[in-house]
Amino acid sequence: MPEAVNPIAAPLAAALTREIAGVTGIENLKRLSGGASQETWAFDARQGDKLIPLILRRAPGGDREKSATAAGLETEAALIKLAGEVNVPIPPVRLVLKEADGVGRGFIMDRVEGETIARKILRDDEFVKARPMLARQCGEILARLHSVDMAKLPPLRLSTAKSEIEQYFSTYKTHNHPHPVFDLAFRWLKDNAPADAAKITLVHGDFRHGNLMIGADGVRAVLDWELAHTGDPMEDLAWICVNSWRFGNIDNPVGGFGQREDMFAGYEAAGGGKVDPERVKFWEVLGTLKWGVMCTTMVMAFQAGDRSVERATIGRRSSETEVDLLRLLAPLKKV
Numbered sequence: 001m002p003e004a005v006n007p008i009a010a011p012l013a014a015a016l017t018r019e020i021a022g023v024t025g026i027e028n029l030k031r032l033s034g035g036a037s038q039e040t041w042a043f044d045a046r047q048g049d050k051l052i053p054l055i056l057r058r059a060p061g062g063d064r065e066k067s068a069t070a071a072g073l074e075t076e077a078a079l080i081k082l083a084g085e086v087n088v089p090i091p092p093v094r095l096v097l098k099e100a101d102g103v104g105r106g107f108i109m110d111r112v113e114g115e116t117i118a119r120k121i122l123r124d125d126e127f128v129k130a131r132p133m134l135a136r137q138c139g140e141i142l143a144r145l146h147s148v149d150m151a152k153l154p155p156l157r158l159s160t161a162k163s164e165i166e167q168y169f170s171t172y173k174t175h176n177h178p179h180p181v182f183d184l185a186f187r188w189l190k191d192n193a194p195a196d197a198a199k200i201t202l203v204h205g206d207f208r209h210g211n212l213m214i215g216a217d218g219v220r221a222v223l224d225w226e227l228a229h230t231g232d233p234m235e236d237l238a239w240i241c242v243n244s245w246r247f248g249n250i251d252n253p254v255g256g257f258g259q260r261e262d263m264f265a266g267y268e269a270a271g272g273g274k275v276d277p278e279r280v281k282f283w284e285v286l287g288t289l290k291w292g293v294m295c296t297t298m299v300m301a302f303q304a305g306d307r308s309v310e311r312a313t314i315g316r317r318s319s320e321t322e323v324d325l326l327r328l329l330a331p332l333k334k335v
Helices: 009-019 073-085 118-123 131-145 161-174 180-192 234-239 260-269 277-303 309-315 318-329
Strands: 023-031 039-047 050-058 093-096 106-110 201-203 212-215 218-222 229-231
Touching: 009 023, 009 093, 050 073, 073 093, 073 106, 131 218, 131 234, 131 260, 161 180, 161 277, 180 277, 180 318, 234 260, 234 277, 260 277, 277 309, 277 318
Parallel strands: none
Antiparallel strands: 023 039, 039 050, 050 106, 093 106, 201 229, 212 218
C-alpha cells in the first residue's frame, strides 16, 4: 500500500512557498519525540538545489486554548526574535502561521544542529571540551536574555516568588495526597520569601537541559519559551541548578556540568548585575518543590486515564524531589 500523506504537508509547503522566496516545496517531514505540551516537526524546505533545515513548533492537533502559565506560540515566536536582538543564541524564526495557512497554530524556525539529551551532553566524548565552559556560557546568555527591553515585550504574566508559592500550593492541595516534605518546604518558603525583586526582567522560565541545544562549541540555541514571563531574574539562575536537571552529576550544580560560581561570574561579566546567591538558593528550593508538584500532577493525570509511559515515569520522580528538598533545607537559615 502507498504511504499515507501527512495532512499538514501540503498546507505547510504552500505557506512556505508564499512566504520564503525560492521555496518550491518541502521534504522529509517527520514528527520528533519529546514535547509534552507542543508538537515538534522536522523537515526540509526545497529552495533550488539546496535544502533548508527547518522546525515546525505546533499546537497539539493544530490548536489549543492558551493556559494560565503558557505564553502561547505566537508570543514564543515574538520572544525568540527579541532574544536574538540582544545576542541570545536562538533558532531564527522564519514564519508565524496564520489561521488561513491551514496548518494550525505555530511557527517555523531554523533547525539548529546539536544535542539536547542530557545523558549524551554529560557523558559523550563529543562534548568533553564544551562541558567546562557551559556554566559560564549559561550565565552570559541569561544576562543578555534578562536585558531584553521590557517595553518591547508582548503581554506576559508577572510571576513573583509569593505568587508562585500560592499557585503551586493550591495545585498541591487539589491532589488530596499529603507529602510531609512538601508541607515542610511550603512552610519554609512562606516564612522565608524575600521581598519582590527590585528589578523585573524577562524570565525564560524553563532554562535547563532539554531546552538548550548544545554542540562541541557549547550552547548553540535556547529553545522552548513556553513558560516565559516577567519576574525575578534570579529564578532562571536557580532553575538550571535544581538537582533533577543534574542527571546524577550532583556535585556539578549547574546542569550537572559546572559550578554556580562560574555561572554567576559569567552573568555579572556580561552585564547581568550583581548576583544574590541567597536569593538564588531560595528560588532553587522553590524550583525543586515546583518540580515535585509537577510530578504529582503527572500521577493525577495517569490515575485519570492518561496511561502514557511519560506520565508514569515522571510521576514517580516526586520522591526524588523530597530527598532533594531535605538536603536543601537541612543547612538553610532564614534569608
